[in-house]
Each structure stands twice: as structure tokens, then as C-alpha cells.
Amino acid sequence: MNNFQYRKEMSAKTAVNSAASRNETAFIAGGTNIIDLWKYNITNPEILIDINDIEELKHIQELENGGVRLGALVKNADTAYHPLIEEQYPLLSKAILAGASAQIRNMATDGGNLLQRTRCYYFYDPDVPCNKRSPGSGCPALNGFNRMHAILGANDNCIAVFPSDMCVALAALDAVVNVRSVNGERSIPFEDFHRLPGDTPHLDNTLEKGEIITSIDLPPNKLNQNYSYLKLRDRHSYAFALVSVAAAFEINGKQITNAAIALGGVAHKPWRVKEAEKFLIGKQATEQNFEQAAVIILDGAVGRGDNDFKIPLARRAVIRACFMALNPNTQRPGAQPAL
Structure with missing residues (x-):
């Protein structure tokens, strides 16, 4: 692991200000994916920004339109077992509980779930090329062992798959991702949040540099029966x-x-x-x-x-x-x- 600075921030505003101060920064909450990425030398932040104490991102609340807002720092387990989610969005509850293990769900956050990276074995192996890890180097999965890999939306640049269970339900429920940066706030329809590989397989989503996920909105629906x-x-x-x-x-x-x-x-x-x-x-x-x-x-x-x-x-x-x-x-x- 590289040498890095560590900062603990207490608000989303100060967190994005810290992220804007250096080129290589990373937010850490549950840490269930970023630590692996760091150990495998896939990410090397100069500044690690701890956002675990930002209270404004830790709540699940009902919206005026009848929908529900999930704070980005709410744990996956707390979301799955929350009465509002179990009653109004049971599909999301079931998807979350199908993922990972109870221990990981107790640590992983809702915002972090959206940002996890592929578990493609070539991506994690520094001794082989990988367009997602090093753009332009090639994709050994094309002619290698690709049992877990994509059958839709892929191309010769990358055939990795996105691993989240929670996000499959969020896609079906037309969720909206709310983000913040030093330039202000914006909302991203869930179908526009993650990318297909195209010519930029190293980019997993449409977040801009220095943006932080603050919450996920679930619109009202009648899909709970x-x-x-x-x-x-x-x-x-x-x-x-x-x-x-x-x-x-x-x-x-x-x-x-x-x-x-x-x-x-x-x-x-x-x-x-x-x-x-x-x-x-x-x-x-x-x-x-x-x-x-x-x-x-x-x-x-x-x-x-x-x-x-x-x-x-x-x-x-x-x-x-x-x-x-x-x-x-x-x-x-x-x-x-x-x-």
C-alpha cells in the first residue's frame, strides 16, 4: 500500500472540499471493497477521507411524494430490515439479503454498494493485462476462462460483470442517485448511473471526480405485492x-x-x-x-x-x-x- 493522508470529515460539504484538494482521493465508509482494491494495487489514493461520522447521510426517511430516501451511509442490513423497506419495497430487501454475508451486510453501506467494482479475476491479477485496470492493455477474459462474464452489453474492450445484488433491485425500482460535489448537487436516474464498457471500460459509473453519493431515492410505486x-x-x-x-x-x-x-x-x-x-x-x-x-x-x-x-x-x-x-x-x- 502507498503512503497516504487520512482525514475524518463530519459533513458532506467538508468531505467534497477535501476531495477537491488532491487528484487522487478516495472516500471510505464500510471499506468492504476499497481495502481489497488497495491491497491489490488497483487504487492508490493520496488522501483517504473517512465519512463514517457524517450523520446527515445515515438516515432512511419517507419523502413527501410517498417515496423513500436511503442515506448513503445506511448499512445494507439496516436497509433490508427497515420497516419502510420491508413494507413498501420488499424486492429491495430480498435482493440485499441475497448478497454477500451477514457480516459484510452489517458493514457495507448503501452508497458503497453502488460503487463496488467487478470481481473479474483478471482485473485483480496484476500479472495480466486488463483494460479496466490499465486502459489499452487488452482483455484476457475474451479468450480465457470467462464462465462468470458478460453475455449482454459487452465488447472486446471488457466483458466483466457488475457484481451487486442490491443494484439489480434498484434498477427495477427506478431509483435515483443523489450526489454532491464542490459544484453543487445533482440527481442521476439509476439507469444512467452505471456505464457499459464502450471505449472507457475503466470507468464504472457517471460520477464526476470529487463527487460523493449522499442518498438514493426510491419513487412511490405499487410493486410490493x-x-x-x-x-x-x-x-x-x-x-x-x-x-x-x-x-x-x-x-x-x-x-x-x-x-x-x-x-x-x-x-x-x-x-x-x-x-x-x-x-x-x-x-x-x-x-x-x-x-x-x-x-x-x-x-x-x-x-x-x-x-x-x-x-x-x-x-x-x-x-x-x-x-x-x-x-x-x-x-x-x-x-x-x-x-
Whole structure:
């Protein structure tokens, strides 16, 4: 690890002022990802800014429009078990509890969850090239071992996937990310927050230099009755998704009146195709319609050899998650599968 200065800040205003004072700065809250990145020499801040004591970022509150605001420093576990989230956004609660381990969820923050970086093994290996770590050096995953890698939205610059479970639900729920810098505040729609690799695979999101996440807004909706979060992985806990699906519906009788579907483990960012949701609106909740929605979502999917299996796996996962959403009780331990 490099030599660095350490500062503890007590407000978002002073934190962004500190971040503006040097080129290489980093904020630390839960530290569940940045410490790994530091140990592997992927990040080397000159100034480490501790934001754990900023009280204004530690609260969950109901908004005047009926939505909910998550402070960036609220712990993942506290969010998952908060009464407002369990009642109004149970999809988010289930997604958070599917991620990491109880110990990590007790430390990791909501803002930090959005900023975690890929767990691609080539990214963490300093002895191999990686466009995400060193732009222009190449992507060994293209012809290497790529079982965990992307099938959607990728290109020859990078086929890494974004690892968050929480963010898959946030994408489906149309969340908004509020950020602050010395230049003021702005709000970023969640679908615009994370990037596809394009020509800048080293950039994971659209934050500007020196910006800090202050909160995440969840707009009001009626997606709390029919929802599911399905995570397919190599072992039951403490494993990243091969494919995950967040699905939620509003249903009148047997007819779908609103739909939200987002996938994780398949792309450089949470993957949502609104054309598939529009297709389902006004349709019956049937296997045939869910399968057609899956076809729309996976249009253009490409495997790279070891991850070819993800394409049919994702198609089946979308169908299964949609059926699970029709009866959330099927997701309880010991319940019979929905399909």
C-alpha cells in the first residue's frame, strides 16, 4: 500500500472540499471493497477521507411524494430490515439479503454498494493485462476462462460483470442517485448511473471526480405485492450471481398492468430492457408471455465459450422469477417452487 493522508470529515460539504484538494482521493465508509482494491494495487489514493461520522447521510426517511430516501451511509442490513423497506419495497430487501454475508451486510453501506467494482479475476491479477485496470492493455477474459462474464452489453474492450445484488433491485425500482460535489448537487436516474464498457471500460459509473453519493431515492410505486428476486449461483451463500433476476408486477385480476424486470450477473451494469416490460403490460401472466419477455430481454446476448450456458440459464431464470413474483410466498424457505 502507498503512503497516504487520512482525514475524518463530519459533513458532506467538508468531505467534497477535501476531495477537491488532491487528484487522487478516495472516500471510505464500510471499506468492504476499497481495502481489497488497495491491497491489490488497483487504487492508490493520496488522501483517504473517512465519512463514517457524517450523520446527515445515515438516515432512511419517507419523502413527501410517498417515496423513500436511503442515506448513503445506511448499512445494507439496516436497509433490508427497515420497516419502510420491508413494507413498501420488499424486492429491495430480498435482493440485499441475497448478497454477500451477514457480516459484510452489517458493514457495507448503501452508497458503497453502488460503487463496488467487478470481481473479474483478471482485473485483480496484476500479472495480466486488463483494460479496466490499465486502459489499452487488452482483455484476457475474451479468450480465457470467462464462465462468470458478460453475455449482454459487452465488447472486446471488457466483458466483466457488475457484481451487486442490491443494484439489480434498484434498477427495477427506478431509483435515483443523489450526489454532491464542490459544484453543487445533482440527481442521476439509476439507469444512467452505471456505464457499459464502450471505449472507457475503466470507468464504472457517471460520477464526476470529487463527487460523493449522499442518498438514493426510491419513487412511490405499487410493486410490493407481486415481486421476486431470484439469484442463481454456485453455492447458496457468499457467492456472486451467475444470473439474477429482479421481477415485480402490478396485476389486476390476471392482467399485468405494470412490470419491472432487471437482470444481474449478465452485463457491465444491471440490465433492464423496458421493451420487454411494455410487451407484458396488458397481457395475461402466462408462461408464453413470460418466455417472450425473456426473448426480448436477451436479444443480442453473446457467449464467449465458458459462459455460453448463461444465455439459456438467463432465459429460464426470467420465466421462473416472473412466476415467483405472482406468489411471493413461494420464496420462503421450504416452499414449493413456482415453476
